[in-house]
Amino acid sequence: MGNLDMLSLTAYALQVLLIIMAVSIVVHKNNGTIIILITTFSLITASLYVINKAPDVAIAEVAIGSAIIPLIYVISISRQREFIVLDKAMDDFIIADNAFTGVGYVLLKRFTDFYHLELNICNDVRLCSLGAGRDQLLCEQTNVDLIVSKDDERNVYVLKGKASSILTYKLEAMARDYDNIEVVKFKDRDFGD
Amino acid sequence: MNPLLTFVVILIGFYGLSTSTNIIKSVFCVTIIESGVILLFLNLGNLDGGVIPVIGDTLPVGGIADPLPQALMITTIVIGSTVTALALMLCIKVFHHYGTVEWAEILSRESGK
Numbered sequence: 001m002g003n004l005d006m007l008s009l010t011a012y013a014l015q016v017l018l019i020i021m022a023v024s025i026v027v028h029k030n031n032g033t034i035i036i037l038i039t040t041f042s043l044i045t046a047s048l049y050v051i052n053k054a055p056d057v058a059i060a061e062v063a064i065g066s067a068i069i070p071l072i073y074v075i076s077i078s079r080q081r082e083f084i085v086l087d088k089a090m091d092d093f094i095i096a097d098n099a100f101t102g103v104g105y106v107l108l109k110r111f112t113d114f115y116h117l118e119l120n121i122c123n124d125v126r127l128c129s130l131g132a133g134r135d136q137l138l139c140e141q142t143n144v145d146l147i148v149s150k151d152d153e154r155n156v157y158v159l160k161g162k163a164s165s166i167l168t169y170k171l172e173a174m175a176r177d178y179d180n181i182e183v184v185k186f187k188d189r190d191f192g193d
Numbered sequence: 194m195n196p197l198l199t200f201v202v203i204l205i206g207f208y209g210l211s212t213s214t215n216i217i218k219s220v221f222c223v224t225i226i227e228s229g230v231i232l233l234f235l236n237l238g239n240l241d242g243g244v245i246p247v248i249g250d251t252l253p254v255g256g257i258a259d260p261l262p263q264a265l266m267i268t269t270i271v272i273g274s275t276v277t278a279l280a281l282m283l284c285i286k287v288f289h290h291y292g293t294v295e296w297a298e299i300l301s302r303e304s305g306k
Binding site: 023055068079084 | 225
């Protein structure tokens, strides 16, 4: 009988711990810390499943709840802060003297650092070979946030972004000081089809 | 085990869902609610004096815990993980469209259009 009391006492203690964990997840501000907390939360629930005579559910919870779900969160949170730039100009605007010292790169780096984003510059050959008329479609269909291209007639670098994105407006405000940089915003179309 | 304490976990999840300002935070709260519901179901199936529902030739004297909620809850865990993955994928899409994952900013942009 004493053994059984010990078990119910453990169950109550774990439940109180579970409530504390849930409150701390709700209250916490930093998403990176919440991932660790949610892993602990999953482990506590798994031990409560065992106490509730369900070891099969506990195995599934340990495997999925405290291994795969934190992995999904880590991947998505690191991907989510990405600012993807497609470099169509391919000249010293981004890369000067074999290093990231171009005017455009310095501007974009300053911008992404200011808003805690991660700058990711790509120049995929297939995407760059598309004509300028396809730029809006490209922006909507892929995850590209900004397209850098050069207007040879006016000798102006054109940065094209979505009008729906708050970041395009912030970049426009930041690029106002530069004479040879122009920010163009695509008009909004329906999202999600 | 007290079902009321489990219900408190579900309520905390709903509180977080209604007060969170960040989309990812909302997904975290959905995970909390899901765990609370699973715990509630298992607790209801855990009859007094029952043992783990693994039966040999003879039925245990004290009876067994109800195996039906357990089978259902394994399905819930698996589906819950896919729902989380889908929600986070949509969250990335929303970030690339609006440039932010804060509910208030997204809603103000939508209404100001």
